[in-house]
Amino acid sequence: MNQKYLIPLTTVFLLFLVAYTGVEGAGLQWFFGIVFPYLAVFAFLAGFVIKVMGWASSAVPFRIPTTCGQQKSLPWIKQNCIDNPDTSTGVFIRMVLEIFLFRSLFRNTKAAFNRNVSNKLAYSWEIFLWLGALAFHYSFLVVLLRHFRFFTSPVPSCLKWLEYFDGIVQLGLPGLFVSGVVLLAATLFLLARRIFDTKVTYISQAADYFPLFLIIGIAATGIAMRYFTKVDIMGIKTLTMGLATFSPVIPEGVGGLFYAHVFMVSVLFAYFPASKLMHMGGIFLSPTRNMANNTRAKRHVNPWNYDVKTHTYAEYEDHFRDKMIEAGLPVDKKE
Amino acid sequence: MSDQIKPDELINKIDYSPGSGNWMDTTPSVQIQPGMYCYAAKAESVETLGLPNARPWNPLDEDWHLPENWQEIIFNGIKERLERFRTFKIFMDVCVRCGACADKCHFFLGTGDPKNMPVLRAELLRSVYRNDFTTAGKILAKIPGGSRLAGARPMTLDVLKEWWYYFFQCTECRRCSVFCPYGIDTAEITIMAREIFNLIGLNIDWIATPVSNCFKTGNHLGIQPHAFKDMLDFFVEDLEEITGVNCAPQYQKKGADILFITPSGDVFADPGTYTCQGYLILFKYLKEKYGLDVTWSTYASEGGNFGFFTSHETMKRLNAKMYAEAKRLGVKWILGGECGHMWRVIHQYMDTMNGPADFLEVPMNPITGTIFENARSTKMVHITEFTADLIKHGKLELDKGRNGNRIMTFHDSCNTSRGMGLLDEPRYVIQNVCDNFFEMPPNTIREQTFCCGSGSGLNAGENMELRMAGALPRANAVKYVHEKFGVNTLGTICAIDRAALSTLCEYWVPEVEVYGIHELVGNALILPGEKNRTQDLRMEPLPGCEEDE
Ligand code: HEM
Ligand code: SF4
Numbered sequence: 001m002n003q004k005y006l007i008p009l010t011t012v013f014l015l016f017l018v019a020y021t022g023v024e025g026a027g028l029q030w031f032f033g034i035v036f037p038y039l040a041v042f043a044f045l046a047g048f049v050i051k052v053m054g055w056a057s058s059a060v061p062f063r064i065p066t067t068c069g070q071q072k073s074l075p076w077i078k079q080n081c082i083d084n085p086d087t088s089t090g091v092f093i094r095m096v097l098e099i100f101l102f103r104s105l106f107r108n109t110k111a112a113f114n115r116n117v118s119n120k121l122a123y124s125w126e127i128f129l130w131l132g133a134l135a136f137h138y139s140f141l142v143v144l145l146r147h148f149r150f151f152t153s154p155v156p157s158c159l160k161w162l163e164y165f166d167g168i169v170q171l172g173l174p175g176l177f178v179s180g181v182v183l184l185a186a187t188l189f190l191l192a193r194r195i196f197d198t199k200v201t202y203i204s205q206a207a208d209y210f211p212l213f214l215i216i217g218i219a220a221t222g223i224a225m226r227y228f229t230k231v232d233i234m235g236i237k238t239l240t241m242g243l244a245t246f247s248p249v250i251p252e253g254v255g256g257l258f259y260a261h262v263f264m265v266s267v268l269f270a271y272f273p274a275s276k277l278m279h280m281g282g283i284f285l286s287p288t289r290n291m292a293n294n295t296r297a298k299r300h301v302n303p304w305n306y307d308v309k310t311h312t313y314a315e316y317e318d319h320f321r322d323k324m325i326e327a328g329l330p331v332d333k334k335e
Numbered sequence: 336m337s338d339q340i341k342p343d344e345l346i347n348k349i350d351y352s353p354g355s356g357n358w359m360d361t362t363p364s365v366q367i368q369p370g371m372y373c374y375a376a377k378a379e380s381v382e383t384l385g386l387p388n389a390r391p392w393n394p395l396d397e398d399w400h401l402p403e404n405w406q407e408i409i410f411n412g413i414k415e416r417l418e419r420f421r422t423f424k425i426f427m428d429v430c431v432r433c434g435a436c437a438d439k440c441h442f443f444l445g446t447g448d449p450k451n452m453p454v455l456r457a458e459l460l461r462s463v464y465r466n467d468f469t470t471a472g473k474i475l476a477k478i479p480g481g482s483r484l485a486g487a488r489p490m491t492l493d494v495l496k497e498w499w500y501y502f503f504q505c506t507e508c509r510r511c512s513v514f515c516p517y518g519i520d521t522a523e524i525t526i527m528a529r530e531i532f533n534l535i536g537l538n539i540d541w542i543a544t545p546v547s548n549c550f551k552t553g554n555h556l557g558i559q560p561h562a563f564k565d566m567l568d569f570f571v572e573d574l575e576e577i578t579g580v581n582c583a584p585q586y587q588k589k590g591a592d593i594l595f596i597t598p599s600g601d602v603f604a605d606p607g608t609y610t611c612q613g614y615l616i617l618f619k620y621l622k623e624k625y626g627l628d629v630t631w632s633t634y635a636s637e638g639g640n641f642g643f644f645t646s647h648e649t650m651k652r653l654n655a656k657m658y659a660e661a662k663r664l665g666v667k668w669i670l671g672g673e674c675g676h677m678w679r680v681i682h683q684y685m686d687t688m689n690g691p692a693d694f695l696e697v698p699m700n701p702i703t704g705t706i707f708e709n710a711r712s713t714k715m716v717h718i719t720e721f722t723a724d725l726i727k728h729g730k731l732e733l734d735k736g737r738n739g740n741r742i743m744t745f746h747d748s749c750n751t752s753r754g755m756g757l758l759d760e761p762r763y764v765i766q767n768v769c770d771n772f773f774e775m776p777p778n779t780i781r782e783q784t785f786c787c788g789s790g791s792g793l794n795a796g797e798n799m800e801l802r803m804a805g806a807l808p809r810a811n812a813v814k815y816v817h818e819k820f821g822v823n824t825l826g827t828i829c830a831i832d833r834a835a836l837s838t839l840c841e842y843w844v845p846e847v848e849v850y851g852i853h854e855l856v857g858n859a860l861i862l863p864g865e866k867n868r869t870q871d872l873r874m875e876p877l878p879g880c881e882e883d884e
């Protein structure tokens with residue numbers, strides 16, 4: 001349903017306009033450049049912590065990893081130590097692969113039903129979601145890290161190295177950063193999937209389109225500032241350093257486009273803890289992935305385990321004693 | 336089966352592209368379709384366990400006779416479970432609706448119903464969670480159209496009916512969980528939903544009655560102790576005719592080495608009964624050759640646990656018998672037969688719920704000296720682990736030729752593959768008792784195995800259309816190896832599979848028969864003092880003996 005993406009799209013436009021006109025027309029630099037970013041970062045940190053603490057406060061009564069390979073059993077049977085780990089080292093490797101390489105998503109297949117020949121269901125490897133997701137997340141990460149240039153003085157050398165490698169492919173444009181372009185392209189790909197893959201369209205909510213449009217907005221304004229309009233980098237750095245050192249100032253000569261960019265980033269931060277973007281925290285705590293499959297070898301304790309009414313052997317024998325005796329089954333009490 | 340939908344008709348219904356529109360709009364029009372749902376739990380079965388709201392009701396009726404404050408019960412039920420299960424809480428919060436799980440569910444592949452996409456199944460519940468438990472949902476609910484924007488909705492009777500319909504169209508197989516980047520396990524969400532249903536008396540009879548039977552008589556089928564013995568006696572007679580050896584088992588023997596527990600389905604229904612005969616042959620062999628003392632119990636005569644499909648509490652109540660009986664009999668450790676969900680319960684829940692089993696010994700195979708390190712705490716060993724160990728050490732005399740007419744493939748059961756990882760043990764056993772073994776395509780076996788379509792208590796008769804639709808992906812793979820390699824035998828280590836896959840094959844691939852692994856072991860194992868065998872356990876001629884008929 002188009003409402004699901006029209007509303008988020010309009011919202012992102014409005015966010016842009018609010019900040020742009022707010023600065024260009026009403027001179028609200030202090031709000032969009034100082035107050036809101038601080039609030040947003042605070043909301044992000046507080047929200048993130050509250051959410052993760054909330055998850056952590058829920059019990060893990062049973063050890064129920066999803067096992068994706070051979071268990072540890074007899075010594076001569078080769079265990080799949082990563083997909084079915086029984087030690088914390090194995091779990092650690094499994095988690096690292098999940099978090100950094102999206103290992104489960106890498107398995108993705110696509111099912112198709114060939115009605116013609118012999119009604120065969122066929123499964124093909126579907127790599128594009130994985131590729132798109134990796135491209136999106138890594139470029140996002142690189143872009144994010146590169147931005148620390150604005151918050152540090154002098155800029156640490158590792159950031160300079162990052163910039164150097166990011167800019168190594170020049171593609172005719174001097175000073176082009178690959179990460180920004182990949183970010184925009186990958187986000188557009190993820191958006192296209194949502195719009196054109198009927199299954200994904202059907203499951204999508206406004207909350208799925210909103211972050212995508214917002215990130216597209218952020219990337220587009222960022223790219224525009226860097227390559228198309230001239231912005232006052234020195235002025236911006238004054239502002240960001242002011243924020244970082246808690247002595248905020250509003251420099252002269254920085255335009256509305258920049259404030260719109262910052263505002264959208266702030267909205268993303270503030271929105272983060274209340275949204276599905278919290279998958280960033282959730283993946284670390286997901287019990288089907290972060291537990292060892294050794295429940296038979298090492299006892300797991302359920303903090304809220306309670307006694308239950310069972311049907312005891314004595315009750316059972318009382319009920320069936322005559323029949324058991326007649327059938328020649330052993331009994332504890334012969335009467 | 337005459338009024339039942341034909342395979343072609345079923346296939347013609349499948350369409351993987353859902354329509355446009357908002358799925359929430361379709362909730363009021365969800366009709367509980369005959370053939371797709373299971374009958375309601377009988378009041379008396381619900382009463383046996385003292386569970387709430389026992390009454391006669393019919394899912395097709397307008398009025399489900401719910402307690403007056405059912406919404407409040409559900410709200411509190413969700414709240415309590417969010418605190419008790421981190422899985423539930425995280426899975427409610429972190430799904431990004433990427434759709435990776437969408438076409439992984441056999442029910443989606445078999446029905447094309449978009450609400451059978453695991454993500455949407457979960458969203459049915461998540462939409463209510465967003466409405467009642469998240470700040471964003473509560474804030475957005477205040478502006479017109481805001482709930483919609485948040486993907487949230489209040490708990491209404493329509494929503495409840497939709498939940499009921501679709502959470503009983505999930506077999507808790509966990510295939511979706513393998514592919515989810517965060518390991519979101521829709522099975523876990525279904526488990527929570529079914530627990531919540533039980534708070535207001537909405538179980539299905541195919542689960543509630545076995546549970547009540549199991550509680551009272553020791554097994555799902557309600558076989559009383561003397562009848563249980565009669566049934567095994569009957570197998571003993573057959574075995575004597577086939578092998579010339581008396582394989583009579585022992586019952587409730589105090590001080591035996593090992594307590595053996597298997598699903599009662601193996602005692603009751605073909606072709607599980609042949610697997611059961613395989614166990615009898617194996618234990619006789621080990622007794623004669625090595626003096627191993629194995630006992631059965633009529634009290635703990637159920638390995639399976641339909642309580643698992645009811646609630647964690649009910650699962651615990653039924654499971655308690657295993658340790659209780661092992662303790663009473665004073666055995667060293669417990670051996671478990673071929674079953675799927677039984678093994679998920681034993682492997683991932685039993686020790687936690689009903690342990691510690693400090694009255695048992697760390698399982699050691701007295702014949703080979705192998706210590707089952709992986710069962711050190713729970714003290715229960717899977718029979719294919721046990722048999723594989725015996726074979727590896729050359730302790731079994733096997734005549735593979737007796738399974739020479741079996742061209743095998745192997746169906747990994749959902750629970751043993753994705754809730755345990757028992758993959759190579761059964762394969763090792765198969766390859767040592769049978770020469771012809773072909774794997775189904777890689778996307779349909781091991782951790783990616785497809786459910787039989789009848790798991791988690793959905794193997795009733797009245798929901799046959801659902802079962803056969805869910806069976807389609809598995810059947811398709813069986814058909815593939817049948818056509819390519821001439822496979823005629825589908826091996827399995829699950830009692831529900833033995834019944835369900837037989838129906839599946841009859842419907843989709845009639846040329847293939849279903850065998851338990853220990854039936855093949857029973858055929859191949861050369862018993863001391865046996866006569867010249869001419870028949871297999873099904874009393875059909877062994878390969879090379881056909882002309883003797
Ligand atoms: C540990 C860190 C993270 C991991 C392991 C991770 C992993 C994933 C995975 C596997 C997906 C599913 C694939 C997809 O739909 O693209 C995904 C989706 C997504 N992630 Fe992350 N993520 C992380 C952090 C973040 C952060 C910091 C953001 C911040 C913007 C983010 C934004 C998104 C978005 C917007 C989607 C949905 C894409 C869509 O709509 O299709 N992720 N993430
Ligand atoms: S794969 Fe996981 S994150 Fe993606 S839609 Fe399914 S449950 Fe949600």
Ligand code: SF4
Nearest residue numbers: 440505506508509511
């Ligand atoms: S657990 Fe199995 S049946 Fe249930 S939604 Fe996932 S894939 Fe489907």
